[in-house]
Amino acid sequence: MVKGVASRRVNPKAMPIEELFGKYNSEIRLWQEGVFTEMYREYSKDSSTKRKWLIMDGSIDSMWAENLNSILDDNKKMSLPNGESIYLSPCMTLLMETDSLSAATPATVSRCGLIYMETGKYVKPKHLFNTWLRSLPSNLLQDEALVDIENYCNLLIPVGFGVLDHAKSHNQLVVCSTYLEEPYFVVIKTFIRLMNAFLHDYLVYGEKLRANKASHFSISHHHGSS
Numbered sequence: 589m590v591k592g593v594a595s596r597r598v599n600p601k602a603m604p605i606e607e608l609f610g611k612y613n614s615e616i617r618l619w620q621e622g623v624f625t626e627m628y629r630e631y632s633k634d635s636s637t638k639r640k641w642l643i644m645d646g647s648i649d650s651m652w653a654e655n656l657n658s659i660l661d662d663n664k665k666m667s668l669p670n671g672e673s674i675y676l677s678p679c680m681t682l683l684m685e686t687d688s689l690s691a692a693t694p695a696t697v698s699r700c701g702l703i704y705m706e707t708g709k710y711v712k713p714k715h716l717f718n719t720w721l722r723s724l725p726s727n728l729l730q731d732e733a734l735v736d737i738e739n740y741c742n743l744l745i746p747v748g749f750g751v752l753d754h755a756k757s758h759n760q761l762v763v764c765s766t767y768l769e770e771p772y773f774v775v776i777k778t779f780i781r782l783m784n785a786f787l788h789d790y791l792v793y794g795e796k797l798r799a800n801k802a803s804h805f806s807i808s809h810h811h812g813s814s
Contacts, residue, residue, distance in 0.1 A: 591637050591638055592638040592639070593639045593640075593641065594631075594639070594640050594641070595640070595641040595642075595643060596627045596641070596643065597643040598624060598644060599645055599646040600644050600652045601647055601649075602646065605651060606620075606622065607622060608622050608624050609624055609625055609655050610625045610669075612668070612669035619669075619670040624642075625666070625674070628642060628666060628674055631677065631680050632674050632675060632676065632677050632680065634677070634679075635677075638679065639679055639681065640677075640679055640680045640681070641683055642681070642683065643684075643685055644656075644682070644683065644684045644685065645685045645686075646685075646686065647686055647691065648688075648689060648691060648692040649692070650691070650693045650696070653684070653692060653693070653696045654693065656682065656696070657695055657699060660696070660699035660700060664676040684700065711773075713745075713772045713775070716773065716777065716780070717780070720780045721741075724737070725791060727790060728787065728790050741783070744779070745775075745779060748779060749772060749775060752771055
């Protein structure tokens with residue numbers, strides 16, 4: 589029986605390959621763990637029945653995706669340069685999330701199951717906004733702060749859409765043919781980034797509250813167990 593879900597997300601294009609998958613110094617026989625291999629090892633050792641998702645969120649290309657072929661094979665193991673093998677446990681899933689497969693090789697694509705999600709059909713701009721709203725820290729969810737934020741956003745977002753519609757109707761909107769994201773999603777994401785900038789101090793304070801609460805719970809649990 590599955591009990592809970594855990595996930596770790598990494599952008600493989602945000603770092604060099606050696607930082608992502610680790611490197612081995614043959615002269616001194618030293619293995620330096622990579623960001624992905626560290627997460628992969630952690631989940632592989634976890635014997636719980638919790639579902640564990642490793643999400644590669646970024647453009648797929650052979651520079652990094654080919655390193656995962658042995659995991660995607662029937663062997664389901666990652667062979668490291670230091671001779672070590674780490675196996676994919678039954679509760680682990682490797683997910684590659686991308687907006688294009690133009691740079692992916694047949695070797696990678698043939699090893700994966702593909703799910704195509706049409707953004708405009710299954711996800712609406714309002715869904716992105718609601719997800720962001722639910723992610724706000726507790727100090728912004730108290731009293732009428734959340735209601736005020738939502739009300740102001742409900743006034744401002746249509747204005748942004750109105751500007752976009754005006755630009756489209758007057759042929760003033762330039763959209764790259766290779767850019768798949770809907771302009772309305774770009775407006776929402778830009779708006780959320782601006783809101784995060786305006787609310788930065790509150791967000792930082794909220795993170796501190798969460799950390800202190802977790803620390804207090806850990807201390808209380810320790811004293812209660814002793």
